[in-house]
Amino acid sequence: MNNFRTLLPYLRLHRNQYIVGTLAVFASNAAVLLPAYFLGRIIDGLSRYVRGAGTFTLTQLLLLVGGMVLATLLSGALMMVVRRSIVYASRQTEYEIRRDLFAHLATLDKHYFDRARTGDLMNRLTGDLSAVREMIGFGSWQVGTVVAAFVVSFAWFFSISWRLTLTVLVVFPVIVLILSYLSRQIAKRYVPLQEQNSAIAAKAQENFSGARVVKGYAIEDQEINEYKRMNDELIRRALRLTRVEGPLQASMSLLMGVAFVIVLVYGGRMILGLVPGSPLTLGQFTQFAQTLERLAWPMLSIGMIANMLQRGMASWGRLQEIFEARPRVHDDKRTDTSIRRLNGDIRFEHVSLTFDGRRVLSDITLHIPEGQTLGITGPTGSGKTVLSQLITRLTDVTEGQVLVDGHDVRRVPLKVLREHIAVVPQEPFLFSESIASNVAFGLNGAQGQYPPIPVRQSVRHTKVPAAEDVAPDMDRVRRAAEIAGLASEIDRFPAGYDTMLGERGVTLSGGQRQRTALARAIAREPRILVLDDSMSAVDTETESRILQGLRQVQEGRTVLLIGHRVSTLRHADHIIVMEEGRIVEQGSHEALLAMDGHYADLERKQRLEGDLSELDEVRLAADATAGVRR
Numbered sequence: 045m046n047n048f049r050t051l052l053p054y055l056r057l058h059r060n061q062y063i064v065g066t067l068a069v070f071a072s073n074a075a076v077l078l079p080a081y082f083l084g085r086i087i088d089g090l091s092r093y094v095r096g097a098g099t100f101t102l103t104q105l106l107l108l109v110g111g112m113v114l115a116t117l118l119s120g121a122l123m124m125v126v127r128r129s130i131v132y133a134s135r136q137t138e139y140e141i142r143r144d145l146f147a148h149l150a151t152l153d154k155h156y157f158d159r160a161r162t163g164d165l166m167n168r169l170t171g172d173l174s175a176v177r178e179m180i181g182f183g184s185w186q187v188g189t190v191v192a193a194f195v196v197s198f199a200w201f202f203s204i205s206w207r208l209t210l211t212v213l214v215v216f217p218v219i220v221l222i223l224s225y226l227s228r229q230i231a232k233r234y235v236p237l238q239e240q241n242s243a244i245a246a247k248a249q250e251n252f253s254g255a256r257v258v259k260g261y262a263i264e265d266q267e268i269n270e271y272k273r274m275n276d277e278l279i280r281r282a283l284r285l286t287r288v289e290g291p292l293q294a295s296m297s298l299l300m301g302v303a304f305v306i307v308l309v310y311g312g313r314m315i316l317g318l319v320p321g322s323p324l325t326l327g328q329f330t331q332f333a334q335t336l337e338r339l340a341w342p343m344l345s346i347g348m349i350a351n352m353l354q355r356g357m358a359s360w361g362r363l364q365e366i367f368e369a370r371p372r373v374h375d376d377k378r379t380d381t382s383i384r385r386l387n388g389d390i391r392f393e394h395v396s397l398t399f400d401g402r403r404v405l406s407d408i409t410l411h412i413p414e415g416q417t418l419g420i421t422g423p424t425g426s427g428k429t430v431l432s433q434l435i436t437r438l439t440d441v442t443e444g445q446v447l448v449d450g451h452d453v454r455r456v457p458l459k460v461l462r463e464h465i466a467v468v469p470q471e472p473f474l475f476s477e478s479i480a481s482n483v484a485f486g487l488n489g490a491q492g493q494y495p496p497i498p499v500r501q502s503v504r505h506t507k508v509p510a511a512e513d514v515a516p517d518m519d520r521v522r523r524a525a526e527i528a529g530l531a532s533e534i535d536r537f538p539a540g541y542d543t544m545l546g547e548r549g550v551t552l553s554g555g556q557r558q559r560t561a562l563a564r565a566i567a568r569e570p571r572i573l574v575l576d577d578s579m580s581a582v583d584t585e586t587e588s589r590i591l592q593g594l595r596q597v598q599e600g601r602t603v604l605l606i607g608h609r610v611s612t613l614r615h616a617d618h619i620i621v622m623e624e625g626r627i628v629e630q631g632s633h634e635a636l637l638a639m640d641g642h643y644a645d646l647e648r649k650q651r652l653e654g655d656l657s658e659l660d661e662v663r664l665a666a667d668a669t670a671g672v673r674r
């Protein structure tokens with residue numbers, strides 16, 4: 045029930061539609077039972093006439109038949125009203141919940157998405173949301189139908205014969221018992237089924253997006269087996285649910301049969317005058333039996349409705365989990381909304397960071413003056429990436445503070461902070477859109493072109509802005525692609541900047557992907573630019589061209605250049621070497637070489653590798669020439 049209360053704000057948005065719909069359900073169910081009443085009147089009139097006990101004219105007959113036709117038409121028309129109100133409202137509610145879920149997911153941070161599985165989220169946004177829509181649409185309509193059918197039918201039953209009605213009523217306590225037991229069982233078995241559905245969706249999603257790895261390692265058979273095992277478990281859980289759904293329908297059907305037998309036997313005895321003081325005419329008997337027959341569908345659908353409601357509530361619980369998730373990093377009462385601009389002076393003061401009890405950064409103190417470039421190097425896992433993530437607040441410090449322009453980053457509004465920083469991550473993510481849109485990705489949102497997302501507002505009162513195709517600023521896109529060393533390659537593509545990328549940009553090479561992400565960051569013209577090992581997939585020659593281009597961009601901007609190659613870092617104003625979350629060496633390229641420590645060692649190794657590969661090339665060329673001479 046607690047669950048249901050959280051759904052109420054959404055239902056309230058369409059209160060009038062639900063009220064009109066419910067009234068129409070009642071009226072329609074009353075109208076649908078009128079033909080049985082008219083039929084009873086016709087039978088009684090005709091039998092009176094046949095027995096010579098009274099008159100029954102053709103006009104009376106036609107009037108009653110006309111009444112039957114009108115009642116049927118009225119009931120049909122009212123059904124249309126139900127559909128237009130309740131079913132429309134449920135579709136609109138589904139839209140509103142989906143809109144708010146997506147907007148809420150967008151506020152969640154790295155911590156949430158590090159743990160969430162994409163397939164599971166997709167299943168919640170599709171399967172679970174549909175189950176909720178069915179519950180509030182068709183489900184609530186059917187609940188209305190059942191309640192209305194029972195109330196109206198029993199009003200008729202009592203008006204015909206209270207004795208016969210009470211006799212039929214004996215089956216109802218049994219119905220309530222069976223219903224409450226089986227619907228509890230359904231609720232218990234449905235959640236594990238949905239969890240397995242999510243796990244399967246996540247597995248499929250990971251396999252499709254990791255298809256190249258799966259094929260590369262020739263582990264298709266292993267994956268097929270694993271998927272089969274998960275599918276077996278899914279069917280086991282689905283059958284477990286079906287085992288309780290089946291008896292629900294069957295027992296309702298059986299009890300309906302029992303009620304019919306009671307009416308036939310007991311009602312028949314009343315007509316024959318075997319029940320003293322309770323006469324029943326043939327017409328009344330027919331009306332009673334027909335009304336009971338009309339009750340068959342609502343009665344049989346109780347099982348289905350209970351099932352739908354249980355599923356809907358369980359699914360709403362799963363959606364509620366998303367709504368209840370809160371980002372760890374967010375604006376709060378410390379946020380100073382007067383901060384609107386940042387220049388890019390960065391300070392780390394005694395910063396430490398712990399992940400799940402494991403210390404990944406220890407006591408980092410560092411100053412990167414505005415407009416300077418900081419090179420960061422060190423072995424893998426030494427904390428280079430997480431250090432840069434503290435500036436964008438993808439995660440917050442455990443101890444100490446990070447300051448930008450003297451403001452603790454926790455006081456800077458998140459939107460302002462992130463608008464001034466562009467990050468090229470280690471594994472760039474591209475969208476399956478054109479290259480131009482991918483490069484221009486960060487531009488539109490930053491300019492605040494979109495109206496705020498209306499939360500918990502009815503779709504009927506919110507104007508959906510016409511879908512506008514915001515054309516990317518091509519001059520900016522081209523300039524950025526030029527600097528990122530990508531322009532000449534794009535020009536060689538037949539569709540140029542309009543080339544559509546496959547999912548995650550798989551139709552580009554690793555180096556091209558990295559440079560597209562680099563161009564995206566450059567196009568944004570940020571105050572702080574973070575390049576996280578973003579030239580690892582390009583050869584040293586391309587890298588030096590990109591670095592050359594970057595030097596113009598770097599002008600006046602603060603840059604964090606994370607890399608393993610000395611060639612990437614050598615022109616930085618200041619370089620730090622990290623190891624196990626600490627800064628173990630720092631200084632300019634020359635100063636670090638003079639120190640003869642880790643950095644100098646790295647430089648020696650890379651120089652030696654370079655010399656060796658040059659030697660190899662010379663040797664290969666010499667061998668080839670010798671081969672030609674021979």
Ligand SMILES: Nc1ncnc2c1ncn2[C@@H]1O[C@H](COP(=O)(O)OP(=O)(O)OP(=O)(O)O)[C@@H](O)[C@H]1O
Nearest residue numbers: 158399404422423424425426427428429430431470
């Ligand atoms: N979300 C996270 N949860 C838990 N631990 C994390 C998380 N992100 C990073 N770490 C840990 O923090 C440490 C530093 O990681 P980081 O990514 O900064 O390394 P890095 O120096 O950038 O390495 P590389 O050169 O391989 O990119 C690692 O031990 C890593 O396992």
